[in-house]
Amino acid sequence: MDFSLSDEQRAIRDTARAFITREVMPLEPEVLRRERAHQPGLTPDELRELQLKAKKFGFWGLATPEEYGGMGLPALTQSLIWTEIGRTFVPFRFGGDADNILFRANDEQKREYLIPTIEGERRSCFAITEPGAGSDAANIKMRARRDGDDWILTGEKTFITGGNEADFAIVVAVTDPDRDVRDGGSTAFLVDRSMGWRSEPIQTMGEGGPASLVFDDVRVPARNVLGEVGQGFKLGMEWIIKGRYIIPSNAIGIAERALGMAIQHANTRVTFGAPIASYQAIQWMIADAETELEAARWLVLRAAWTADQGLDPRHASAMAKLYGANMVNHVVDKVMQIHGGMGYTRELPIERWYRQVRLYRIFEGTDEMQRLIISRDLLRGYTKIGGHLA
Numbered sequence: 447m448d449f450s451l452s453d454e455q456r457a458i459r460d461t462a463r464a465f466i467t468r469e470v471m472p473l474e475p476e477v478l479r480r481e482r483a484h485q486p487g488l489t490p491d492e493l494r495e496l497q498l499k500a501k502k503f504g505f506w507g508l509a510t511p512e513e514y515g516g517m518g519l520p521a522l523t524q525s526l527i528w529t530e531i532g533r534t535f536v537p538f539r540f541g542g543d544a545d546n547i548l549f550r551a552n553d554e555q556k557r558e559y560l561i562p563t564i565e566g567e568r569r570s571c572f573a574i575t576e577p578g579a580g581s582d583a584a585n586i587k588m589r590a591r592r593d594g595d596d597w598i599l600t601g602e603k604t605f606i607t608g609g610n611e612a613d614f615a616i617v618v619a620v621t622d623p624d625r626d627v628r629d630g631g632s633t634a635f636l637v638d639r640s641m642g643w644r645s646e647p648i649q650t651m652g653e654g655g656p657a658s659l660v661f662d663d664v665r666v667p668a669r670n671v672l673g674e675v676g677q678g679f680k681l682g683m684e685w686i687i688k689g690r691y692i693i694p695s696n697a698i699g700i701a702e703r704a705l706g707m708a709i710q711h712a713n714t715r716v717t718f719g720a721p722i723a724s725y726q727a728i729q730w731m732i733a734d735a736e737t738e739l740e741a742a743r744w745l746v747l748r749a750a751w752t753a754d755q756g757l758d759p760r761h762a763s764a765m766a767k768l769y770g771a772n773m774v775n776h777v778v779d780k781v782m783q784i785h786g787g788m789g790y791t792r793e794l795p796i797e798r799w800y801r802q803v804r805l806y807r808i809f810e811g812t813d814e815m816q817r818l819i820i821s822r823d824l825l826r827g828y829t830k831i832g833g834h835l836a
C-alpha cells in the first residue's frame with residue numbers, strides 16, 4: 447500500500463497551490479471588506495478574469511474531457527485541487543467546467559448549453575429541491591405536462607445554488623404521475639430563463655445565497671429534454687453524487703488553512719506570561735483537529751480513488767461527505783476558540799468559515815441522509831464492512 451502522491455499529482459497540486467497563493471489569496475482583504483458591506487466578494491467579471499489567468503497556468507475544466515478542451519483529470523487529482531481551492535475563502539473556482547449531466551445532452555443541446563457553459567458564456571443551475579421535497583427528493587411535485595411539441599412546467603424549486611444568476615436551469619419535474627419518480631416518472635429539462643421562470647433570492651447565514659425558482663406554466667420545447675423522458679431522477683442523483691467528494695475535499699483545504707492560523711496564533715499569543723501553545727487545553731484542541739483532518743483526508747481520497755477505479759463510489763463518498771463536513775465544523779470551532787475574542791470578530795475570516803461550513807452538513811445530502819446510505823448498504827449487504835479491502 448502506497449500513501450504517497452505520484453510526481454504528476456504532486457506537480458499539479460503544487461501548481462494549483464502556487465496559483466491560489468499568488469493570484470487569489472491577495473484578494474482576501476478586499477473580499478472580506480466587500481462582504482462586510484453586503485456586496486459579492488468577487489464580481490462575475492473578476493472571477494472570469496482570474497479563471498482566464500488560471501487557464502494560462504493550464505487550469506481549465508478540471509472535470510471536462512480533453513475533447514472539450516478540459517483537463518479531464520481523475521477524481522483523485524480533482525480532489526487535491528479542490529482542497530487547494532478550499533485554502534482561500536475568496537469565492538473562486540477554476541473555469542472550463544460544466545454540470546456533469548450536461549455531457550448527457552444531445553449534439554444540438556451540447557452546442558446550445560454545454561459548450562457555452564464550459565466557455566463561461568452561459569450560467570447554469572441545477573434544481574431538484576422543492577419546498578415539500580428535500581431529503582425526500584423523490585417526493586417532488588413540479589409537473590411537466592405534454593402539450594403538442596412542448597412541455598408545460600408548473601411548480602416551485604427552492605434553495606437553488608446560482609439560481610439568481612443562471613440564464614438556464616436543469617430542472618427535474620414529474621412527467622408521469624402514475625409512475626415512481628425514481629423509476630420512469632420524472633424527466634430533466636433544460637429551461638432558459640427567457641422561457642419564463644423567475645427567481646427570488648433567499649437570505650442565508652452564508653455569503654451568496656441560493657434562490658427559489660418559480661415556474662408558472664413555463665412552455666419548454668420537447669427538444670429541451672435532457673437525456674430520455676423518464677430519466678430525470680437518475681440524472682439528478684448523478685449530479686448530486688459528484689459533489690459528495692468535492693465538498694469534503696474543499697473542507698480539508700479550509701481546515702488546513704484555519705488550523706495553520708490557530709497554530710500561529712497559539713505560538714504568539716501570550717497569557718499569564720506564556721504563549722497559549724504551552725497550555726495542554728490548547729495543545730489538545732490542535733491535536734484533535736489534526737487527527738480529524740487527517741482521517742477526513744484519507745476517507746476523501748479513498749472515495750475519489752474508488753470512482754477512478756470505476757467502482758461504485760456511493761458508500762465511500764457518503765462516509766467522506768459525512769465525516770469531512772463534520773470535521774471542518776469541529777476544526778473551525780476549535781480554531782475560533784483558540785483565537786478567543788478575535789476569532790469572533792469580522793477582522794478575521796474564522797467567523798465567515800464558521801457560517802460557510804455549517805452548510806456542508808446540510809446540502810447535497812444531509813448528515814442524516816449520508817448515515818442512511820451507509821447503514822442501508824451494510825444492513826442490506828450491498829457493501830461489506832471494510833469495503834474493497836474486506
Ligand SMILES: Cc1cc2nc3c(=O)[nH]c(=O)nc-3n(C[C@H](O)[C@H](O)[C@H](O)COP(=O)(O)OP(=O)(O)OC[C@H]3O[C@@H](n4cnc5c(N)ncnc54)[C@H](O)[C@@H]3O)c2cc1C
Nearest residue numbers: 572573574575580581582605606607656809810811812814
Ligand atoms: C445553501 C443551499 C444550497 C442548495 N443548493 C441546491 C441546489 O443547487 N439544487 C438543489 O436541488 N437543492 C439545493 N439545496 C437543497 C438541499 O439539498 C436540501 O436543503 C437538503 O437536501 C435537505 O433538504 P430539506 O432542506 O428539505 O430538509 P428536510 O428534508 O426537510 O430535512 C429536515 C431534517 O430532517 C432530517 N431528515 C429528513 N428525513 C429523515 C430521515 N428519513 N431520517 C432521519 N432524518 C431525516 C434531515 O436530515 C434534516 O436534518 C441547497 C440547500 C441550501 C441550504
